[in-house]
Amino acid sequence: MSNVVVLDNGGSSIKLGFGGDRDPIVIAPNCTAKPPSYSSKKTLISDQILAFQDPTSLSLRRPIDRGYLINPDLQREIWSHLFSSHLPSTFSPSLSSLLLVQPLFSLPSISLSTFELVFEDFGFQSLNISNSASLVHLYEASHRPYSVISKTQCSLVVDSGFSFTHCVPVFQNFVLNYGVRRMDLGGKALTNYLKEIVSFRSVNVMDETLIMDDVKEKLCLVSLDVSRDLQIARKAGKENLFRCTYVLPDGVTHMKGFVKDPDEARRYLSLPDEGPAPPPKPQDVDDIEVTEKPEDRRKIDLNKNEFGLTNERFLVPEMLFHPSDLGMNQAGLAECIVRSINACHPHLHPVLIILTGGNTLFPRFAERLERELRPLVPDDFRVKITSQAE
Template identity: 65%
Template sequence: MASVVVLDNGGGLCKAGFGGDRDPVAVVPNCVARPSSSASSSSKKWLVADQLQSPDADLTSMSVRRPFDRGYLINPDLQKEVWDRVLRSSLRVDPARSPLSLLLVEPLFNPPSVQRATDEVVFEEMGFRSLCVADSPSLVHLYEASRRRKGNAQCSLVVDCGFSFTHAAPVLHNFTLNYGVRRLDLGGKALTNYLKELVSYRSINVMDETLLLDRAKEDLCFVSLDVPRDLNLARRSGKDNPFKCTYVLPDGVTHTKGYVKDIDEAKRFLSLLPDGTSNGTTSVVKEVPDEAERREDRKRVDLSKNEFTLTNERFLVPEMIFQPADLGMNQAGLAECIVRAVHSCHPHLHPVLFESIVLTGGSTLFPRFAERLEMELRPLISDDYQVKITTQEDPIKGVWRGGSLLASSPDFESMCITKAEYEEMGSARCRRRFFH
């Protein structure tokens, strides 16, 4: 059997590797970027995918171009540029010269026009030998079912908090029940944009710092278990405010990446008790003397023009997913989205689905995400039903791992469409094999 490239092609990150491996070879930004200032943009090249992760890459004021917009592929040429870079630089393969199959993870409800454009890139421009298309909920279910040694592993409710959308998708026997999928038009991109707006309004203008604020969001945001209480605590001044922390932006000279100025300060919220007082304990990371010294140096650096302070922004940003209506959005929150997805299925599946909720996607990595979701779900469902929420061990790689498992199965080749079939029948007829 030919080697299989597994490509989880997300709007924010592209995960690529080979079927049968546990982890992808590359997890890179699915975009290209270069400095947006007119003086330097003419002389500097666009950085593609992994080049943005280089230690010396300065991400300040980058102009970003993405192949995806609002969850769907809109620029196949740009996508091909990213894929070329990933295949040749990270995976070190060339589909045009060696017989490679591709397992591609596509968004749910991908329009036919996007499917045709994708197939053209895969077969005509890149030269893959065969193609299999899958969606993320079915692959997450496949991977989690393979890990469950006992219990009901036939169905699950996959909650995928992705870059553009959040989906609640029922999966039965490795097939996503499309009629039951419910979507929340919020994802990691919207959260980053909201953080940019809050910081720009309250502190310094960071509207052009998408990549830097994306990192700040991942480092500092968390989910509140009691929003009114935390809003009151966030009004305190100085050290009495358990959420106050400082994020330092790159200066382009001593450091090219943003960082949290005082990690211990940023983690104080973890020691909060339900009444708002602190138990005085936070998890302290043991460090060798050199590392501790470097951290102390960072705290002392005076970069007042290059840093900003966060307080309630840290939990107001993820709050969008749970209570979008509070922020003026005409959207149901995540808990209601899940309930609607379950209730669209046969009543016999309801108790099993509520007991088999699986969280995947980068936004589920916010501290206390699962705990808050259970708090929101419990009042909305019958007392007869149990609620069990599982967060994948690595929500970023979970979909890819399911794809790797599928690509190494004995039946994989029979699930693919070949280049010869594509040339004979065209994209639309071939795609019927994937039930899309």
């Protein structure tokens, strides 16, 4: 067993393992949850939330806000639970070192709270604080010894996670701080936006954070042509390739939400990458009742705790590329990348872009980002984007 403990302390999830292992021991929510008062008085800690039977209306408390630690006492409780539950009984912090992954530009007061947690509360032997950008760059360079990134030792890491999105230039495994650009937009904002849309159109889900996180991860996608896809989303019946249904937990037959028809949710894959929306099929008004199947009429039934999604599926991730459309005074992701690169020396401009973070897992994310970047960079530059395997 390695004496180096690796702890990726994210705003949404926390990953715990030992140095040298391929996979973490546990990936769990970095929060606690309180069930409704009528169901239970017990507070659920981290991975206990995943095992809880009924995820509806859980009240969440997170130790991290906007990427930074604001509640050390709550973080201590979560770490203590995970250490005691998932690390071997022979594990001793006093004989181990801790590699802690934290966001860039942490305030001194926050760093002091972290030091107190690590050394005074848990008694680790030593501490190394790193950031995801340096680790991602090092990982890519070491696993591709003959690639461009390994030869140039230069990359731009786009880390889009729960609390924010960072564009980080890295040279010889050192972050160039003056080139870092931040968007105060992450997975939390996307989930909240999705909750507002669904609550306005279908059913009130403003208190269902965990369920709507699941909806976002399973059904949301990045559009390659927003205007075309909006036309398709306005169509009726099967011609709307984005229409799908999500079933909420009912507390009797199923405790977890699920996608009603996975094949229906994947119909958008038949769309070409480019081109106008396919024309609607001609159909007489008198034939609608004959051609429509009875099960299609029952696709969305609010009495069964179901709701349908159409253009919400791609409009929610669209926030990352055009936050100004929603009144946010921020540049989009492509412009943020260009600003980050332009802040560096011209010799470092031809960099490889590496995507990491949960938001980059949306389908077609890399393809859309490449299309957004192409008009913003010189014609003789080749835009090359790579994504993390996980």
